Amino acid sequence: MNPDFAVTRKMFELPEGVIYLDGNSLGPLPKAAMARVAATMQDEWGQMLITAWNRAGWMDQPRVLGDRIGRLVGAAPGTVVLGDTLSIKVWQALAAALALRPERRVILSDTGNFPSDLYMAQGLARLLGDGYRLVTVAPEDVAGAIDETVAVTMLTEVDYRTGRRHDMAALTALAHEKGALAFWDLAHSAGAVAVDLAGSGADFAAGCTYKFLNSGPGGPAFIYVAPKHAQMALPALSGWLGHEAPFAFDPDYRPGHGIDRMRVGTPAILQMAALSAALDVWEGVEPAAVHAKALELGDRFIDGVLAGCPMLQLATPRDHGARGSQVSFRHPEGYAIMQALIARGVIGDFRAPDILRFGITPLYIGVNEIDQAVAILTEVMRGRLWDRPEYKVRAAVT
Amino acid sequence: MNPDFAVTRKMFELPEGVIYLDGNSLGPLPKAAMARVAATMQDEWGQMLITAWNRAGWMDQPRVLGDRIGRLVGAAPGTVVLGDTLSIKVWQALAAALALRPERRVILSDTGNFPSDLYMAQGLARLLGDGYRLVTVAPEDVAGAIDETVAVTMLTEVDYRTGRRHDMAALTALAHEKGALAFWDLAHSAGAVAVDLAGSGADFAAGCTYKFLNSGPGGPAFIYVAPKHAQMALPALSGWLGHEAPFAFDPDYRPGHGIDRMRVGTPAILQMAALSAALDVWEGVEPAAVHAKALELGDRFIDGVLAGCPMLQLATPRDHGARGSQVSFRHPEGYAIMQALIARGVIGDFRAPDILRFGITPLYIGVNEIDQAVAILTEVMRGRLWDRPEYKVRAAVT
Incomplete structure (x- = not known):
């Protein structure tokens, strides 16, 4: 309907x-965002103060909102978490993918990809040294360029300039055929097209919420990790909220359960309040x-x-x-x-x-x-x- | 007075x-934060829409707020920028410091440091491999542990549990004496004590704004890079807003001028509006x-x-x-x-x-x-x- x-x-x-x-x-x-943010500030921050992290459920927002976005991108509950910016989430996904293919050195992308994705990949490859590199080809040449040197493909499903859409399922299957992993940037997909992350077999994905999801300027990004990798993808940005027990204050990092380990620092609660109201528009849509x-x-x-x-x-x-x-x-x-x-x-x-x-x-x-x-x-x-x-x-x- | x-x-x-x-x-x-955030949402996001990035000055907020915080931590204008979370800013500073001391392998910290700092350092060292490691000693043993193996000291000035304060000037001088760099976490310092980053010779610093600066839950972090390093510290998290010309959409990363290169992704404007109101309290203080x-x-x-x-x-x-x-x-x-x-x-x-x-x-x-x-x-x-x-x-x- x-x-x-x-x-x-x-x-x-x-x-x-x-x-x-x-x-x-x-x-x-979204009109409802005004009152939602005001209530978060006045009734939660203002009145509950520090206790709002528990009492107002602030600490759970990255997962609660992650599940709501998951529904819009074909991801099962518990596989998406919110936080940081898209650039950071791209970097986390790439670092995790490279760790899962330690014998390979190539991140394959296309020249139409959003520059920040290319920059983050360049920065990661430069940091790792040891032959790691970003290779870009024209969007129409991606399929032919996936070979056994490729550790991970990094593709934005919908091109930010032209609106051209990659075939996520086909390219993911091709990547897997060659032993590579597939990372998808959903910046221009989430809320715009019917994404089926689970069905397409995507290994990692990330996206932003301030475009088609209407969360407002600088709204948080999200990251998806396929369940089969969730326990293997050891985060390179190992922040305390990705720890198994953040409030135990252990001196050593132990990754949290599944997607939780992709959390890094303290979530941006005011932005998340706006996002929460923005996602109400999607109820039944x-x-x-x-x-x-x-x-x-x-x-x-x-x-x-x-x-x-x-x-x-x-x-x-x-x-x-x-x-x-x-x-x-x-x-x-x-x-x-x-x-x-x-x-x-x-x-x-x-x-x-x-x-x-x-x-x-x-x-x-x-x-x-x-x-x-x-x-x-x-x-x-x-x-x-x-x-x-x-x-x-x-x-x-x- | x-x-x-x-x-x-x-x-x-x-x-x-x-x-x-x-x-x-x-x-x-801060009472003024309610109206400030509401105006940012209604008058800027609501009415100016995308044009607010220019017309409402959103894109400049990380630097404008950076200078206002700079005044509170003894940093010259143009040396502090806002964004991300403290964990990410710690990581950026450590990665930059290690790149400036390529022949050294040790990040030295103390056991009283906030766990997320230790975790981020562990994650960075694990990613780099090649002998990189975090070494921690008791807070009172830091001075004696700084030697020629240390690339960078990572210390939180004021201990999050005990409130014990390190001597920033003395430990920075010691680090420099041994050829190491000094990174300071100001989470419990900014807005609490008189920090003199420039006077103490600190190389890097970072802090959060939601504690003593009252920016609200998940408010943005800040990072400081000493002017002498600003053009040398090539960012490992090379996002588009740290690019020399973000809106040229070049395929290759070129670092922005000075502290600007420490920006990564799209700034969280609602949180920054709250921070802006919170900093008004500090006028004349x-x-x-x-x-x-x-x-x-x-x-x-x-x-x-x-x-x-x-x-x-x-x-x-x-x-x-x-x-x-x-x-x-x-x-x-x-x-x-x-x-x-x-x-x-x-x-x-x-x-x-x-x-x-x-x-x-x-x-x-x-x-x-x-x-x-x-x-x-x-x-x-x-x-x-x-x-x-x-x-x-x-x-x-x-």
């Missing part, structure tokens, strides 16, 4: 006069239904834009099986075009060197917004309204 | 009937004056408790030069005694195996609270009021 998107839409604070097509970068404010609606709206957007703006080049695959939920176009003046759009209330974003990104997020975006965005983009392109000096001044964050 | 503690006290939400002596674990709610008052109140507490409760053993040095701001006592039934105190509105905490901890935090604790706490503790001890089964059941978090 399709979720009632008119209902989910009312659960978000959306400013007047804005068409928000950037939920793939930062999801909007299946990612598959959201993705289906995003594809339908995306087709409408693509058709409209290509009809009205022949100077824009589609960067996203048309094939439903090969894309996530965002839609992207290329244009050499992409930065200025996006500034002209934002000035007119259509918020998408730009990714160097030439990508205009539009997040299609059915929880709060419908046909009306898509049609209005097409009309405004068409107006901007036909009238060359982007061709003004003030639209070409780059901001620090784009 | 002494700060007016009657004024700072009014800036905190303190529940009726509670004497809060656990600000060394979680500081209380010098840590030295806060420490002086804490010592005075601490003496009063020690004298009162020792007079009323001869069965408790003082675990904190009496010497003002050798202690931070907390006061601790030992008793084999420490856990039950603390539960009995909490049931009577005196909140301190217990640390295994036998330590009763009391945070003395003059920003919001004065003579009246100290005297009441002494009276209640005396009543509990004299009447053996702790000797009840329900006080002996251990909670998950103690």
